Amino acid sequence: MTPPSITERVARQAERVHVSIGAVCNNHCVFCMEEDRDGRYVSNSAMTRDRVRWILEEHRGAEEVCFTSGEPTTRPELPELVGFAKELGYRRISVMTNGRRLSHLPYAALLAKMGMNRFYVSVHGHEPRLHEGLTRTPESFAQTVAGIDAVARLARFGVELHTSTVVTSRNLPHLLGVYRFLRAHGVHQVVFNVMQANGGADTHFDQIFPTYAATAAGFRAFLDACGEARPAAFLVDIPLCATEAVPDFNRGFVERYRHYDLADQASLPATRAPDRAQSGRGRGLVLVTRKDLDDAEREKRDACRACRHDASCEGVWRNYLRRYGWEGLDPVAAPIATGDSSESPHSST
Ligand code: SF4
Numbered sequence: 001m002t003p004p005s006i007t008e009r010v011a012r013q014a015e016r017v018h019v020s021i022g023a024v025c026n027n028h029c030v031f032c033m034e035e036d037r038d039g040r041y042v043s044n045s046a047m048t049r050d051r052v053r054w055i056l057e058e059h060r061g062a063e064e065v066c067f068t069s070g071e072p073t074t075r076p077e078l079p080e081l082v083g084f085a086k087e088l089g090y091r092r093i094s095v096m097t098n099g100r101r102l103s104h105l106p107y108a109a110l111l112a113k114m115g116m117n118r119f120y121v122s123v124h125g126h127e128p129r130l131h132e133g134l135t136r137t138p139e140s141f142a143q144t145v146a147g148i149d150a151v152a153r154l155a156r157f158g159v160e161l162h163t164s165t166v167v168t169s170r171n172l173p174h175l176l177g178v179y180r181f182l183r184a185h186g187v188h189q190v191v192f193n194v195m196q197a198n199g200g201a202d203t204h205f206d207q208i209f210p211t212y213a214a215t216a217a218g219f220r221a222f223l224d225a226c227g228e229a230r231p232a233a234f235l236v237d238i239p240l241c242a243t244e245a246v247p248d249f250n251r252g253f254v255e256r257y258r259h260y261d262l263a264d265q266a267s268l269p270a271t272r273a274p275d276r277a278q279s280g281r282g283r284g285l286v287l288v289t290r291k292d293l294d295d296a297e298r299e300k301r302d303a304c305r306a307c308r309h310d311a312s313c314e315g316v317w318r319n320y321l322r323r324y325g326w327e328g329l330d331p332v333a334a335p336i337a338t339g340d341s342s343e344s345p346h347s348s349t
Helices: 006-012 037-045 049-058 078-087 105-114 128-135 140-153 172-184 212-226 290-297 302-306 318-324
Strands: 016-020 065-068 093-097 118-122 160-167 189-194 233-236 257-262 285-289
Touching (some): 037 257, 140 160, 160 172, 172 189, 172 212, 212 233, 285 290
Parallel strands (some): 016 065, 016 257, 093 118
């Protein structure tokens, strides 16, 4: 049987629910898209345990619930919230985290015991200087790696360990080193996330944002140098027209998700806001989807209609196009290469 292509994998994905709970973060990443820390503090502080419980009840049956935004492990209630999700029958319960608190093995084990069965750990280099230059947080590398090691020890209980490395001009030449380092520490999937050109990545664009062509070439060079038949490494959140030279197996995509924001903090078009306002126990919240962000911040051009990837492409960040234009982003007319049926990786910038 022919394995599904990236286009087929994008089309068949199930939507997830993200629960934004981290009012603060103990890292200060240069590319963080949540640049408005005050706004995040207000919105995520409003995610009380009762509101989270309501969200989990609303989306019971979703493929995955992921606790995210800010640093979720700074919320003391996280183990309890994971327990809610497990009690409500969620089969996959995950967290996007910088991993630092997981360095305390009993805490990581508690999360797993309560039902957390997948961890997405953000790590941006394979040595302190590279990682901490991007997190702008001294000593963060050692803690994150200790967190990765702690989760790796839980793998025998069925816990999955994925990492997210945000690709910048600084770490792009070191993808092979990052990959080998993380795999040696027991990481199952190494995801290289291309930046969203928003927030900090937009502010520092000229210093850290490589072109998509350079990113794809760097990733391809890493694959060639790696020497493995199918490295468990995936390039995510880059227009597919830029990655035609990347084997289909190693092309990932950003999952569809929905989440809730505090009504007066949400970045939703005014025309959509009334339909998204919640009532009852969800009063004060509005529903936001990944497509809302895409529609507001990305665009396509007329030529995209001729592209084989048009249906599965979310478009290109306007803030990227403002700097680099459409060069290297041409519609793909050739047949799409077939891919692998392995589960698709994610974005977790
Ligand atoms: S639809 Fe446009 S932006 Fe998207 S992959 Fe095709 S050419 Fe690139």
